[in-house]
Amino acid sequence: MSVVGHQPPPFFKRGPAPLARLVFFVTLSLALLVLDLKYRYLEQIRQGVAIVLYPLQRAAYTPVDLYGQLGDYFSSLAAVQRENAQLKRKELESANWLLRQQHLELENQRLRELLDMKARQPVSGTLAEILYAARDPFSRRIIVDKGSQHGIAAGQAVVDEAGVLGQVTRTYPLQSEVTLVTDKNQAVPVRIVRNGLRTVLFGASGGQLELRFLAANADVQPGDVLVTSGLDGIYQPGLPVARVVRVDRDTAYSFARILCEPVAGVEKHGQVLVLGLREALPPQVEETETREKPSKGKKGRKKD
């Protein structure tokens, strides 16, 4: 092999300068940040990497899982018996309601038919278990053990035995990520049970919730229970979400500061129910009504 025409190899081969490499990669990560925060373009890449990471993630979960199982194993018989008795009593207490529920539901359906109202959508659900809280300290999310393979889709509401926990925001094949109602960017349309006032509930710092933009003289009292209003087309109406804890009415501000605490055990581990997606509400209710009943009249004529 001839050496003619070849440059002598450099003594110290180092590639581009560190600063040049830094600028290149920092630009790349800034681009990623903008793409993900602003446009959410990177979900495909995220899914791909997540599949690669999944075995490692499961393996890392084993010690925590083992610790939990060990705790279960050593929890005393007395504690289990006490819990069993408590559950039995609870079941008896709720049996009255449960036995009558089917009857009431049928009756409700019949009455609704009589009144010619839109039938309530049936509630379907998938049982899932909370695996752990996501590591990201900037948001309040949990990981549950059911994913897109089990028919979970982003947007589904998640409840536990007491009330709304949050909403599925991202699904992986075998896991999904639930954003809790206490997350700062999570909003739930709610209604106050006592007087039917409709408003929107936001997450606040410290695991609390906040009713924003309610006038300083709004009719809200500590102890009021907030349930979902169902106006969003995502949450079933009537699910309990939070209870008002404190109302600060400072006349210097035009809005009252209303703090609530979630009724669901948002910081606990255990079983949750991922509710099926509600069919999206028709965009304009009036139009569909006129199409269904053109002869009936008032609204249709007004529309024309």
Add this chain to the structure above:
Amino acid sequence: MAIQPTHSSRRILLPVKQWFILFSLAAALFLNLVPLGNAAGVPDWVALVLAFWSVREPLRLGMGTAFFAGLLMDVASGSVMGQYPLAYLLLTFAAGGLSRRILWFPLVQQALHILPLLLATQGVMVVARLVGGADFPGWGYFLGSFTGALLWFPLTFVLLLPQYQPIEKDENRPI
């Protein structure tokens, strides 16, 4: 063979193996994946190991490695893509730049050098997320850096262990 560039030790170390650097990073990623919730004071192992190798072997640990480790952390923690790479890149660059200075100090002062680097890494992430509209995680978040700096001693021992091995094996010698 690499002479350990400190004033206190004249020990001659074996050269580091590339696979061991990658292996230690993978092990750190595994430790980061152990779900401990958002308990305060849990160190970021990947940042710590990246800092260690950029101080020890600034020419062996590239920016690309830091970038990909960051991407994996982004997906694993469900944070915004680009948050961890950005912080890890700046950490790698700073630690690599300071490597000759840091290695001249004994371990306590090395840890004191590492602490602000780790804090700055977390600071970069906080700024990136606050700009993106996230909630401030509270000052307890920064405790992880202090734990990380404390871990500098055991980490140095563990990660240099393969390089302490003798070249010729002798059954009758303790080390």
